[in-house]
Amino acid sequence: MxxxxxxxxxxxxxxxxxxxxxxxxxxxxxxARAQANLAAINYHFGSKDALVRAVFSRRxxxxxxxxxxxxxxxxxxxxxxxxxxxxxxxxxxxxxxRREGPHGERFTRLLGRAQIEGSESLREFLRDCYAPVLxxxxxxxGRILPRLRPEELxxxxxxxxxxxxxxxxxxxxxxVPFAVRVAGDEEWLLRQLxxxxxxxxxxxxxMERVETAV
Amino acid sequence: MxxxxxxxxxxxxxxxxxxxxxxxxxxxxxxARAQANLAAINYHFGSKDALVRAVFSRRxxxxxxxxxxxxxxxxxxxxxxxxxxxxxxxxxxxxxxRREGPHGERFTRLLGRAQIEGSESLREFLRDCYAPVLxxxxxxxGRILPRLRPEELxxxxxxxxxxxxxxxxxxxxxxVPFAVRVAGDEEWLLRQLxxxxxxxxxxxxxMERVETAV
DNA sequence: ACCATAATCAAACAGACGTTTGAATGAAGC
DNA sequence: GCTTCATTCAAACGTCTGTTTGATTATGGT
Numbered sequence: 001m002x003x004x005x006x007x008x009x010x011x012x013x014x015x016x017x018x019x020x021x022x023x024x025x026x027x028x029x030x031x032a033r034a035q036a037n038l039a040a041i042n043y044h045f046g047s048k049d050a051l052v053r054a055v056f057s058r059r060x061x062x063x064x065x066x067x068x069x070x071x072x073x074x075x076x077x078x079x080x081x082x083x084x085x086x087x088x089x090x091x092x093x094x095x096x097x098r099r100e101g102p103h104g105e106r107f108t109r110l111l112g113r114a115q116i117e118g119s120e121s122l123r124e125f126l127r128d129c130y131a132p133v134l135x136x137x138x139x140x141x142g143r144i145l146p147r148l149r150p151e152e153l154x155x156x157x158x159x160x161x162x163x164x165x166x167x168x169x170x171x172x173x174x175x176v177p178f179a180v181r182v183a184g185d186e187e188w189l190l191r192q193l194x195x196x197x198x199x200x201x202x203x204x205x206x207m208e209r210v211e212t213a214v
Numbered sequence: 215m216x217x218x219x220x221x222x223x224x225x226x227x228x229x230x231x232x233x234x235x236x237x238x239x240x241x242x243x244x245x246a247r248a249q250a251n252l253a254a255i256n257y258h259f260g261s262k263d264a265l266v267r268a269v270f271s272r273r274x275x276x277x278x279x280x281x282x283x284x285x286x287x288x289x290x291x292x293x294x295x296x297x298x299x300x301x302x303x304x305x306x307x308x309x310x311x312r313r314e315g316p317h318g319e320r321f322t323r324l325l326g327r328a329q330i331e332g333s334e335s336l337r338e339f340l341r342d343c344y345a346p347v348l349x350x351x352x353x354x355x356g357r358i359l360p361r362l363r364p365e366e367l368x369x370x371x372x373x374x375x376x377x378x379x380x381x382x383x384x385x386x387x388x389x390v391p392f393a394v395r396v397a398g399d400e401e402w403l404l405r406q407l408x409x410x411x412x413x414x415x416x417x418x419x420x421m422e423r424v425e426t427a428v
Numbered sequence: 429a430c431c432a433t434a435a436t437c438a439a440a441c442a443g444a445c446g447t448t449t450g451a452a453t454g455a456a457g458c
Numbered sequence: 459g460c461t462t463c464a465t466t467c468a469a470a471c472g473t474c475t476g477t478t479t480g481a482t483t484a485t486g487g488t
Contacts, residue, residue: 005465021331023237027446037467042447044465116383117235117331155406162380163373169330191420192369199417200410219435241476251437256477258435 006044008034011103014055018106021117022052053125056114059097059107060126064133066093071136081144083198090137091164091193095186112169115161134161145201149209156201163197220258222248225317228269232320235331236266267339270328273311273321274340278347280307285350295358297412304351305378305407309400326383329375348375359415363423370415377411 012034016025027048031038045051070089074081094111097104114126134157142153167189226247230239241262245252259265284303288295308325311318328340348371356367381403 021237023235026444028444037465038446039448039467040465048446113330116327116380152406155403156410158381159377159407159410162378163376166330166376166379167372189369192366193373195417195420196370196373196414200414203409203413206405206409240474242474251435252476253437253478254435262476 005034005036005040009036009041009044009051010055010058013051014103014106014110017052017055018109018113021113022119022122023117049119049121052118052122055110056122056126056129060129063093063097064129066096067133068136071140075140081140083141083144083201084194086137086140086144087160087194087197087201088190091190094164094168095190099186108168109170112165112167115165116169141201147209148205149207152205152207156203159200160197163193167193219248219250219254223250223255223258223265224269224272227265228317228320228324231266231269232323232327235327236333236336237331263333263335266332266336269324270336270340270343274343277307277311278343280310281347282350285354289354295354297355297358297415298408300351300354300358301374301408301411301415302404305404308378308382309404313400322382323384326379326381329379330383355415361423362419363421366419366421370417373414374411377407381407 009030012030013025016029016033019025027041028038030051031040034040041048041051045054067090070093071086074085074089094108098108114122118126138153138157141157142148142150145153148156223244226244227239230243230247241255242252244265245254248254255262255265259268281304284307285300288299288303308322312322328336332340352367352371355371356362356364359367362370
């Protein structure tokens, strides 16, 4: 029965990291919440840094797989692929994770935070996790937006990730619409995101792509 | 001559906060870089939290004033206002700050970070600084995008700020275009941002605005 | 010259931090 | 029964944290 304490530690860490940040959360706070001994973290994970990575590893693999499988399903469909569908394939799995319960919301919150906050090693770790997924999405988007040069497409992908990180992180700037969040807001948010991002991605390029081959 | 040490402390803090984050930067590291005594921070600013706020106060006022004055100039122009022009009025001052030198780049980096990272009190402080500016921009955008309901407009403003925060924070996801940054990148970035965001803001509303008073 | 005020300084404060240790506990194998 | 191994535990480790103190130095006013 190694797993029980480990799970409780991961749950507690996930919650506290999402609420307070990584540096601001102490091992003592985590073990207290998990009702475990202070030494348990170093025993099970080795260090605080390793615990942070474990928190992400636990859920990130499934998320990436879902995103990739949904993208693959799109590409296998034969018909032309819409930008909205690609965005949906990327965003919906994470929003579904959110809908699973408080832990999902915490995790996506954490995911947003980690892109900006977080140590260099953590960002490196996440970069390696994200890389294959983003590469696939970039490839598909490049195909259905042939006028965009690679640099422009990458910038727009960067902007897209910025919107998602910022929104997931729950950064509440002044006029954030609380009223909207009353009920069924995940669905509404998904459509708002797709509407906004699809238009941004589809904007005419600043610099027309030079035709390569033919 | 109280100001000399204070300026050096603010410079050092700004640089270190931007590089490492708030919690990760110790007063000792700041005073060492500023070549000042450890006690200088508590003497001149009172506490670490107050120092953080002072770092923002120093540059935020001018930035907000420039944004507002550029927006006012637009609105006073008589002609219809384009979404691109509004975005330019918001973004260009911050990019110009970046162009001023390393301190400008550090500060905008910091600005992006603070929205996600940062204590509750700091976010509150920043919210109060931003509120009047965002309110004005929201008003103008609401006027030139009359089909958007207030909730949708606020979400899209939220997304816009997300893109800016993420980009300024310098979050480097896997495929960030380094090649583009070789020269004159600020200009290019500005146009990329406006192109992307203007399209997103102008996207057709999900829910058509009900006509209020003819 | 003197005083008053401001600024700097070395030193110490109490507390929190991540990590380590060595003993105590538990359950499975034989 | 005994042994073995993984887990838990209280306690301490040394280090770093933000803040405070009291003495010391510099500055400007009269």
